[in-house]
Amino acid sequence: MIQETAPYSPLQNRVAERLNHTLVELARAIINTQQLPTFLCLHTVQHEAYLHNRAHTRALDNMTPLECWTGEKPNVSHLREFGAPIWILHQDLHKGHKYEPKLQQKIFVGFDNGSKSVKYYNAETRKILTSKNYCFLTLSDLSNMQPTEGIEIELSPDVLHEGESEGNTPQLDVHGSHEHDAEAKRKWHVDNQYDQSDNETRNLQK
Amino acid sequence: MVTVEGLKNKNEATQKMKDHLTHLQTHRMTPQAVHFDEGGEFILKS
Numbered sequence: 438m439i440q441e442t443a444p445y446s447p448l449q450n451r452v453a454e455r456l457n458h459t460l461v462e463l464a465r466a467i468i469n470t471q472q473l474p475t476f477l478c479l480h481t482v483q484h485e486a487y488l489h490n491r492a493h494t495r496a497l498d499n500m501t502p503l504e505c506w507t508g509e510k511p512n513v514s515h516l517r518e519f520g521a522p523i524w525i526l527h528q529d530l531h532k533g534h535k536y537e538p539k540l541q542q543k544i545f546v547g548f549d550n551g552s553k554s555v556k557y558y559n560a561e562t563r564k565i566l567t568s569k570n571y572c573f574l575t576l577s578d579l580s581n582m583q584p585t586e587g588i589e590i591e592l593s594p595d596v597l598h599e600g601e602s603e604g605n606t607p608q609l610d611v612h613g614s615h616e617h618d619a620e621a622k623r624k625w626h627v628d629n630q631y632d633q634s635d636n637e638t639r640n641l642q643k
Numbered sequence: 644m645v646t647v648e649g650l651k652n653k654n655e656a657t658q659k660m661k662d663h664l665t666h667l668q669t670h671r672m673t674p675q676a677v678h679f680d681e682g683g684e685f686i687l688k689s
Contacts, residue, residue, distance in 0.1 A: 486645040506644045
């Protein structure tokens, strides 16, 4: 059945027009918030459509459009923020030096539907590329990392300055004082003398 | 279900539409309705 509309009357095509409006407004907000170039608008709208298909809606009794279409609940654990930093494995590993970094930081611009890969924006070449070898590493991931056991840095009481106790966090002495400098020099001389005497005794023993 | 495709020129619209319908058929999915906005881009200019 074909239902025609009058020319120049978008009101009669309200479902499609409303969705276009929603996607374009979201895309505009993302581009301006992330301060991305405007030629990424197509990828932004595609990413918004990707999210829209995985978000529940009242029109489908709180189902997602993808679930209604395929019959399976979509997995949303892989979703990331548009414009987030992404680390991509260098495509031409054999060209560079062996000890150059393997990963390069790029800008995430959406998922490639069906190929289990991501699209990223290379600001140097102004190109959109696709890669499967990627990882997201944010500051929250770094803060959640557990410190390595067995490595503890403690300052001995000799190093602590005046006004500091063992429980306080040591701070840098910006202004400094001549007394501290003189005392430190004296300690350094005394330590060196001990070191020299130790070396002499070792040489004598040899 | 929303799919967004980019077009460099409007004359690519017919081929993109055919490709998309073929893609849906290969995945055993058939659309119930297709909406066009006047569809001027699908009319050949001769």
